[in-house]
Amino acid sequence: MAILEVRNVEKSFGKTNVLKGISFDLNEGDVLSIIGSSGSGKTTLLRCINFLETADSGKITVDGDVIFDSSSETKLSKKEQLEKQLSIGLVFQDFNLFPQYNILDNVTLALKVRARKRPDFRKNKKEILKEIEEKALSVIKKMGLEDKIYNYPCELSGGQKQRVSIARAMALEPKILFFDEPTSALDPELTGEILKVIRELAEDNMTMVIVTHEMTFAKEVSDYIVFMDNGIIAEEGKAEDVIGNPKTERLRAFLSKISD
Amino acid sequence: MSFSVVTTDLLVGFLENIKLFGVTLLLAIPLGLVIALGSMTKFTPLRKFTRGFVWAIRGTPLMLQLFVVLYVPGLVFDVQIPGNNPRFTAAVIAFVINYACYFSEIYRGGIEGIPKGQYEAGQVLGLSKSQTFFKVVLMQVVKHIVPPMGNEIMTLIKDTSLARVIAIGEVITKAESFSAKGIIWPLFYTGVFFLVFCGILTIVLGKIEKKLDYYKG
Numbered sequence: 238m239a240i241l242e243v244r245n246v247e248k249s250f251g252k253t254n255v256l257k258g259i260s261f262d263l264n265e266g267d268v269l270s271i272i273g274s275s276g277s278g279k280t281t282l283l284r285c286i287n288f289l290e291t292a293d294s295g296k297i298t299v300d301g302d303v304i305f306d307s308s309s310e311t312k313l314s315k316k317e318q319l320e321k322q323l324s325i326g327l328v329f330q331d332f333n334l335f336p337q338y339n340i341l342d343n344v345t346l347a348l349k350v351r352a353r354k355r356p357d358f359r360k361n362k363k364e365i366l367k368e369i370e371e372k373a374l375s376v377i378k379k380m381g382l383e384d385k386i387y388n389y390p391c392e393l394s395g396g397q398k399q400r401v402s403i404a405r406a407m408a409l410e411p412k413i414l415f416f417d418e419p420t421s422a423l424d425p426e427l428t429g430e431i432l433k434v435i436r437e438l439a440e441d442n443m444t445m446v447i448v449t450h451e452m453t454f455a456k457e458v459s460d461y462i463v464f465m466d467n468g469i470i471a472e473e474g475k476a477e478d479v480i481g482n483p484k485t486e487r488l489r490a491f492l493s494k495i496s497d
Numbered sequence: 498m499s500f501s502v503v504t505t506d507l508l509v510g511f512l513e514n515i516k517l518f519g520v521t522l523l524l525a526i527p528l529g530l531v532i533a534l535g536s537m538t539k540f541t542p543l544r545k546f547t548r549g550f551v552w553a554i555r556g557t558p559l560m561l562q563l564f565v566v567l568y569v570p571g572l573v574f575d576v577q578i579p580g581n582n583p584r585f586t587a588a589v590i591a592f593v594i595n596y597a598c599y600f601s602e603i604y605r606g607g608i609e610g611i612p613k614g615q616y617e618a619g620q621v622l623g624l625s626k627s628q629t630f631f632k633v634v635l636m637q638v639v640k641h642i643v644p645p646m647g648n649e650i651m652t653l654i655k656d657t658s659l660a661r662v663i664a665i666g667e668v669i670t671k672a673e674s675f676s677a678k679g680i681i682w683p684l685f686y687t688g689v690f691f692l693v694f695c696g697i698l699t700i701v702l703g704k705i706e707k708k709l710d711y712y713k714g
C-alpha cells in the first residue's frame with residue numbers, strides 16, 4: 238500500500254485555478270520528484286498536503302490515515318490537524334529557521350514544547366528533555382553540524398542553514414519529508430552539499446517528495462518523477478523514463494529549456 | 498533665591514513628571530497591545546473603529562486631548578473624574594490613551610514585520626498558533642520594537658511637561674512661579690532635569706538593545 242495517496246486535489250486562488258485535479262501515489266521508502274515550470278502549481282501542491290493551504294477538494298491519505306477529505310462531513314479539529322501534520326515534514330526553500338535560537342534549540346524547540354503536554358512530563362522531565370536532546374544531537378550529527386550546535390542561524394552559511402532546517406524536520410521523525418526547491422536559495426557551489434544530504438537520506442530509505450529544478454539530481458535520486466504543467470500532472474513515470482525519454486511535447490520543451 | 502532652594506522646589510515638580518511618566522508607561526504598554534490586536538483583527542468593524550480611533554488620537558495635539566479629558570466628562574456627561582486629584586487622573590488618562598495609540602502602531606509594525614515563514618515553520622513543526630506566537634514570534638517582535646519604543650519613551654518624559662496646561666504642578670510650572678517673581682534662570686535650569694533623566698534612559702535602553710543583540714534578523 239502506498240504511504241501517501243493524493244486523489245483529485247484541486248485548489249483555486251480566487252479565479253485562478255492552480256491545481257486542477259492532482260492524483261498520485263508514493264510508496265514507502267521511495268523518492269518522488271516534482272518538476273515543472275514556474276507557476277505550474279508545485280509549491281501549492283506541497284502546501285495543500287502540509288495544511289499550509291486548504292485544498293478545495295480531493296482526498297489525501299498518509300499511511301492509511303485520511304488527513305484530508307473534502308467529501309467527509311466531519312472536519313478535523315485544529316488539534317487533530319496538528320497531530321496529522323506531524324506525519325509530514327517540510328523543508329522550506331528559504332529555511333525559516335528561528336533566528337533567536339541557537340542550532341540545538343532550533344531543532345529541539347518543537348519537541349520540547351510538545352513534550353510539555355505529555356501527562357508524565359512533570360514526573361520525568363529530566364529524562365524526557367535528555368532524550369529529546371540526544372535525538373536532536375543525532376540528527377544534527379547526521380547533517381554534519383555537531384560543531385555548530387551553539388551557533389545562531391545568522392552565523393551559518395546558506396548550505397548549513399538548510400541542513401539545520403532538514404535536521405529540524407527530521408527530529409520530529411516524519412513519515413514523509415517534503416522539500417520545496419531546497420537548493421534554489423543557495424549559491425551554486427553550496428547546492429552540492431544539500432543534494433549530498435538528500436542522497437544520504439534516500440540511501441537510508443527516507444520517503445521523500447522533492448520539488449526541484451535540478452534535473453540531473455532528480456533523475457539520479459528519485460524513483461519516480463511527476464511533471465506538472467499548468468495545474469495538472471502532464472507526465473509521470475520512472476525517473477529515467479521521464480527525463481531520458483519524455484513522451485509529451487510539453488515535457489520535451491520543458492527539459493530542453495532547462496538544459497540551456 | 499538660593500540655588501538649593503530652587504533645586505528642591507524644582508525636584509518636587511519633576512517628581513510629578515516622573516510620576517506621570519511611570520504611570521503612563523505602566524498602563525500604556527499593555528493597553529497598546531490591546532489596541533494593536535484590535536487594529537489587526539479580522540473582524541472588520543472593530544478593526545476599522547480601532548484604526549479610526551488611533552488615527553484621531555495621533556492626528557490631534559496631546560495638549561488638546563488633556564483639555565478634552567479634563568472638561569468633556571463634566572460638561573457633556575455630567576460625570577466627575579474620580580479620585581482626590583482629578584487633574585492628575587485626567588492627565589494620566591490622556592497620556593495613557595495617547596501613548597497607547599502610538600505604542601500600538603509600533604507593536605503592529607513589529608508583529609506584521611515578522612515573515613509569514615516563521616508562522617508556517619511553527620505550524621509544520623506541530624506547534625499551535627499560540628505556541629508559535631509565544632515561543633517563536635514574540636522575542637523577535639520585542640527585538641524589533643525596542644528601538645522605536647525607546648524613542649517614544651524619551652519623548653514621553655519631555656511631553657509630561659504638557660500637563661501644566663491643566664494645572665499639574667510639574668517642573669516647568671514650578672520654574673514659572675519663580676519667573677513670575679522676576680527670577681528667570683530656574684526656567685532654563687529645568688532643562689538639566691530632563692537631560693539627566695534622558696541620559697539615564699539612554700543608558701538603560703542601550704543596555705536592553707545590547708542584550709537583544711546576540712543574534713541578527
Ligand SMILES: Nc1ncnc2c1ncn2[C@@H]1O[C@H](COP(=O)(O)OP(=O)(O)OP(=O)(O)O)[C@@H](O)[C@H]1O
Pocket residue numbers: 250253255273274275276277278279280281282
Ligand atoms: N496565496 C496565493 N494567492 C494567489 N495566487 C497564488 C497564491 N499562491 C500561489 N498562487 C498562484 O498559483 C500559481 C502556482 O503557484 P506555485 O507557487 O504553486 O507555482 P510553482 O510551480 O511552485 O512555481 P515556482 O517554480 O516558481 O516555485 C501561480 O500562478 C501563483 O501566482
Ligand SMILES: [Mg+2]
Pocket residue numbers: 279280281417
Ligand atoms: Mg514553488
